[in-house]
Amino acid sequence: MTENTPNSTATVKRRLLGRILDSDLFYDFSRRPIIILSAILTLAIILAAAFAPWIAPHTPFDPSSLNLMDGFTPPMAPNAFTGNVYLMGTDSQGRDIFSAILYGARISLLVGFAAVAFAAILGITLGLIAGYKGGWVDTLIMRIADVQLSFPAILVALLIFGITKSLIPSEMQEQAAIYVLILSIGLSDWVQYARTVRSSTLAEKNKEYVQAARLFGVSSFRILGRHILPNVMGPVLVIGTIGLALAIILESTLSFLGVGVPATQPSLGTLIRVGNEFLFSGEWWITLFPGITLLLLALSVNLLGDWLRDALNPRLR
Amino acid sequence: MTEPLLSVRDLVVEFPKRKTRLTALDHVTFDIYPGEILGMVGESGAGKSLTGAAIIGLLEPPGHIAAGEIWLKEQRIDKLPYEQMRRLRGKRIAMIFQDPLTSLNPILTIADQLIETLQTHLPLSDKDARARAIQLLDEVGIPAASKRIDDYPHQFSGGMRQRVVIALALAGEPELIIADEPTTALDVSVQAQIIDVLKRMCHDYGTAVMLVTHDMGVIAEACDRVAVMYAGRIAEIGDVRQIVKDPQHPYTQGLMGSIPSLTERVDRLVQIPGSMPRLDAIPAGCAFNPRCTQQFDRCKQQRPDLIKTKKGQVACWLYDGESS
Amino acid sequence: MIAMLIRRIIQAAMVMLVVAFISFSLFQFVGDPINNMVGQEASQQDRAELRDRLGLNDPIPIQFFRFVGNAVQGEFGISYRMARPVSDVIAERLPATLELALVSGVLAISLGIGLGVYTALRRDGWLSHFIMSSSLIGVSLPTFLIGILLIYVFSVELQWLPSFGRGETVQVTENWSTGLLTLSGWKSLILPSITLGLFQLTLLMRLVRAEMLEVLRTDYIKFARARGIKQRSIHFRHALKNTLLPVITIAGLQLGSIIAFAIITETVFQWPGVGLLFINAIRFVDIPFMSAYLLLIALVFVIINLIVDLLYFAVDPRLRVTKRSASR
Amino acid sequence: MSSDLLLEVKNLSCHFDVSKPWLNRLIEREPQRFLTAVDNVSFNINRGETFALVGESGSGKSTIAKLIVDLIHPSSGQILFDGLSLRETQGETFKTLRRRIQMIFQDPFASLNPRWRVGDIIAEPIDAFGLAKGQGEVSKRVETLLDKVGLSGRDQHKYPHEFSGGQRQRIAIARALSAQPDFLVCDEPTSALDVSVQAQILNLMQDLQDEFGLTYLFISHDLSVVKHMANRIGVLYLGSMVENSESDQLFKQPAHPYTRMLLDAIPDHEMSGRRRKQVTGEIPSPIDPPSGCTFHPRCEFANTKCTQERPKIHEINGSFVSCWASAENRISISS
Amino acid sequence: QTLRWASAGDSLTFDPHSQNHGQTHAVAHQIYNPLIYLDLDSEMQPGLAVSWSVTENPNVWEFKLREGVHFHDGTPFTSEDVVFSFQRAQHPNSDMRTLISSVVDVRAVDPLTVHIETNGPTPLLPNNLTNLFIMSKAWSEANNVVTPQDYSSGEENFAVRNANGTGPFRLISRDPDVRTEMVRNDEYWGVGQFPMEISRIVLTPIQSAATRAAAMLSGEVDFLQDVPVQDINRLSNSSNIKMLSAPENRTIFFGMDQGREELRTSNIKGKNPFADQRVREAMNIAINRNAIQQVVMRNQSVPAGMIAPSFVNGWTSELDSVPETNINRAKELLAEAGYADGFNVTLTCTNDRYVNDEAICQAVTGMLGQAGINVRLDARANSIHFAELQQGELDFYILGWAVPPLDSHYVFDFLLETKTPNTGAWNFTGWSNEEFDSLSRSLPTETDLNERNAKIARAWEIVQSDTVYLPIHHQVLNWAVRSDIDFAVQSQNQPMLKYLSFK
């Protein structure tokens, strides 16, 4: 395998770039227009979301900046009352859909990334420990994972959401909603990472380079962190990418079920849920544009993940 | 001289790669005669397995035969359509792979696999096929064959499985068996048994064998003739005694010298410096020239083809004048 | 074999116990159960009495055992929202969910395996590429959106299929009515089961494909080819069976999650199953229902897993260790 | 310590618990089952010599290697290095002891971390044992080491996958050397390599032994390699040491029937005309090994005593042999 | 003709006295009869009573009962059943008991005459009886349902899923939240009097708005009760569907806790901004009700100035006139009150109770924001909302109010009188006005209608000048029916299906 790992020494930076451009992975990448498109699209959505405050023509999250009379303006057509024109129209509150999508994608991505990071860190840590230590620690962690696995993500998320919601005082719920969401999605997803990392760790720890390190009296902690971790990151990267798409979709599903982020700070899912009510009434743009954004985002992330999985699989090379 | 059973002519196998095409086999030419065992030796990556795969038509894409011909008796087989080639496989040419542990389908019984193979190639009733299967197992030395035939592969030990594999290869009574390192995964003691079975079966059935191996010991013991491969080419072909006792190509000489001897004590082994080049960095001229102690200018510029000498065939400019 | 079964059952019981504990703690931690039961007007004394009557003053372990005891007998108390015994409500609604899950499951598994095998065998065919690409769309669209789109197209615009409910049902037993015996029942099933099954279908399909490709690369397949075994036999006798082994586990898990994902589908299609009730229970913090549902889902999973294990055992000869293999 | 003795292995045993899960045992009424990987093995290695272990697959060679470098712990028995046991020392002494015993592994592809640069790989022991100060010094050391094993200093910036198997094994050797060990355990260091490369590595190992005065425990299943490398050879069968003798002696006058069988099974690659003898049977399962002498089912000299009593170790011509037939002179000593 | 009827929610129970709940009554009206009911025009019509009047004793009402009425099971209807039903409705388990809390005795004078005695003159008693259904005494006793279902403890009695009424339809199958089936009662006393063209009713609750609309659009439903406002256009554009609409008896408004020392959710400490009328007024004029009507409600609402729709006694167009929206003035008022920089507060809102409730709240949040009041919106399920509201825990909340007795006193009693155990049950504003209280309390016993109306007018004046609540709009009811159906909307949202006919 020739994919690159970030290396501590700064002097190799330039070499690194060269290596990336020269790697099989990049070569494969450069030959697949769809993957390139996905990467560009993903990057574009991420950047647009990150710089939403500078790009978006309106601040959709500030209710006092909205003019209700702008509501239900169709895309690229003047509003009947105010005459304002919006690129993608407005929703029932007069919120500019385009801006709302940018801000919504921001929340969706934030939740997605944070949930994946949370799940990955938890899963990797537990997986490493379980795989490396073995014995009852392993049994315990994996049993917990099994139990958790007998509940589908959506149910775990709903449950955690339900519990935290009743534990948090209601006036804090709105601020907490996003963290609760991250927690719910993250906790529902760590098992995958743990299992993958554990099995990779089991394979790696018996590799002779790890045994060699033990001969030098390197501590278990260091062995896990410096030796094993980098070598199990490949599959984690793949799961993470696909997990990101899943997390974004799960977030939107939870929001659709009405247990996600509040409508005043809509994520893509909330936008779709809200817009969903207007699907039959002719205001298709309210749900269509966020829907397309979600689809494109999830699709390109999925495509990237899929490609990455194949590309990193040495047997498929 | 009898007609060769198999003749490979200027076989070229290529792998399209990012920028170039890798030439993994480069104008390989050799013959196998009925009933003989031809050994193939060479370092890892020299192209031994590829030669076998190309003959039986199981090159894995994107690898493909780019040039050359393969003849099985009167039939040219390198360009056969899939179905015709399939009929040929197992019936006229069989193949044995290195790892007996993974060569058998784990969820089918030995009987299932043997009977299916038999019935694919021979018009046998279920009962006859089963009888024949038991007989085959018996022949390759599986004790209590009629009882064990309904077992699953995991119920056999490594050596036993390799016998089953041989029985499977022999099921269609092929004219040629390509055995790709049939003993590498086995212990020395079992190794000898397997080679014995193989030799005996070939003798009994008159089958020719192309025996791919790393192991000079196996070659010396089992083969009639030996082909030495280096970097996708055949460096030398000759009678086994000649290759072992009196190698001509500097590479073969080095190879022979680097094997620790059991009979005499040497302080240092002969060693060939460096290593075999990768396919993407094969030097111009003779591929061996950078490592060769006897190389001269021509070696760097011109690639030698097999030259017939008194003793055998060798691809080395040293013997250019000697061709007979 | 028996040992494995017993171990699995013990494990399953452990899982159920853990889940029971989670369910039980819902009662304990999510608000005072008393508050959930009596009206605002109830006096302090009434409350104290009720506490006593319900045994809420007993030590937690005792309460837990009582909870487990009740749960085993199917007693989960009264739903706060529906004011009916939870077990009754569930018994009434479960057939609808199970029917939906079953049909989606069969759809997902049969099509998933079929398409997976097809795309693996025709790796480079345009149809395979098409199926693979569209399958990605399947996993990139949230289920609810798919449902809504299906309704829009097939119910509203084309008016071919009903948009909600189960259609005509036939009462089979007192608690079990089925839509599988009427035409309108089947028509009503189509859209929801597609919506529900699509995600699992794509997942299974991709899994089967990957697994099949992996199997097709193995030595024993190569060896089978080298023996001239017919293509058909290689694909469907040698490769498929080996492919399906690891798929069994995943398929089992998927079947379980279909029941859980029914939550969304039931919401969209107004399918009168337990999922619809659960989502309402969450919103209304209807703890008795939530905990019963949790246990139910866990039970379903545990049973499916048990079946999967047995199936594995039946299919994979390697697990059937015989005396002979020990003496090698 | 200035005695010749460097490593002393006393009555070493190692069992692995391979029992089925508790419940299965309960139901199927099976006892706990142990796999005896190493069974009461003793041997000594002198300073500067090469001691070889040979035996079929599964005979316990690797297990002994791992026991000696303390990667796994023995069930019983002792391993003394310069009179000290790794298991019983602590602190600085432990660290020094640890450093002095290093190992070279079989698989050159798995023994180097694919994500690390060669330089970092070789520097790891240097850092771990604090053998050099400062980045510069470390780097210099790495360069010297690479040079010693026949690679170039520039190679330290490359990754393992850029090297061939033989080169990787050189890197692995450089890494082992960087700890400045006295004693190297080499577990089949060349069995994954081609013969021509094997020759290079074997030569390199001999050179290094001469240069640094290293002591080797050399493990191989290839008798010709062992003959070339070792001063003394121990033959393992099912975890027990059946014969331990001087290399020349072993090849000239193998005392144990198993040793003879092994020697007979070596193919005659030199075509010296030696007939290879058919080997019978396969190695039995180490979980329930045969009673008495574990070799008796394959032994042509076995009698009822062999099937019942474990043979004791006795000495013939400087060889330590555990065989009833040889002890009772039922075998004609000839070659 | 089968009628497929869909609504958002289902009847909670068929026990007619267990729950005082709109949809439960709406369904029950098909099966049971009260003494008096409201017809499609919200006019009182004789049900099981043919006439009613106050006797010489102003505390006693006399009801003359209909002759020849039979329950579905064939038993004849008599005054005993009325007495029984009133007693049943007064049981502590009954949710209907508050409506007849003034009743002290119900006597059967003869088989077709009933006397109802109240604890004082109760001119509006008939208004309170329109949802009080009469059950068969014999049937109840036979089936052990003489006491109403104890709903909150989850009791399930025979009457919950079975019904034996005197109504135009009889219940034949019941699957709560899924499907309820009724068939025409050909023995109904009103046969011939009403169209009664439906032979079978299938009622299906559909929670999700989009699905509900889709069901109507796809022709799977003949009569849709809770039409999502956003889909009205689409539905009315469909040639197969007819929209029916009428003002509903429900007003949506916002309440503010003005009695507390300090708000819970505000950044202002030590004082309560809502206590200042100028602040309330500022909020009142900051809200653009017309915009809400046009955009959020898509014209399916009537902007309101008071908490009572037009058909309620005491309503006037002046009182109900909508204040001019004026953000600048609002800012000025806030500044005058000392909140030039505005303040923070949380608005608590339902998201599943009223038409577009959450969207209304969002809109108001924005509008108040423009005036400088920084409102944080907390939208949740109505069950939680009402629980917290009734515990008096909310600073600023949404509420909708219907006036079934069609008299202002009902509004005063519940929403405006000072909160005591007996009065001001839903007054969570902390507002208290002595004059108002005395006016309101004198209303029930005021028998001079002119005097009474004057008092009502004065009371409204006080309320309006103090800006106690912020009324938003009166809801408009929308029903959708298949275009070949002839029907009309009833403001109580109680479809009396016996009136429905097909073209």
Ligand SMILES: Nc1ncnc2c1ncn2[C@@H]1O[C@H](COP(=O)(O)OP(=O)(O)OP(=O)(O)O)[C@@H](O)[C@H]1O
């Ligand atoms: N799919 C492939 N893509 C590129 N190169 C390949 C591929 N398969 C084989 N090769 C190259 O072809 C050459 C010959 O491989 P082959 O397997 O025939 O070697 P071999 O002599 O059998 O070696 P070994 O002794 O290791 O089995 C090798 O250099 C290998 O790298």
Ligand SMILES: Nc1ncnc2c1ncn2[C@@H]1O[C@H](COP(=O)(O)OP(=O)(O)OP(=O)(O)O)[C@@H](O)[C@H]1O
């Ligand atoms: N961790 C373990 N658990 C259980 N059994 C083990 C373990 N490690 C080794 N064994 C068993 O111990 C026996 C000796 O193994 P060992 O690896 O020492 O053999 P070896 O002589 O090195 O063989 P090879 O030539 O194949 O490397 C084998 O039967 C092996 O299966």
Ligand SMILES: [Mg+2]
């Ligand atoms: Mg090969």
Ligand SMILES: [Mg+2]
């Ligand atoms: Mg080993």
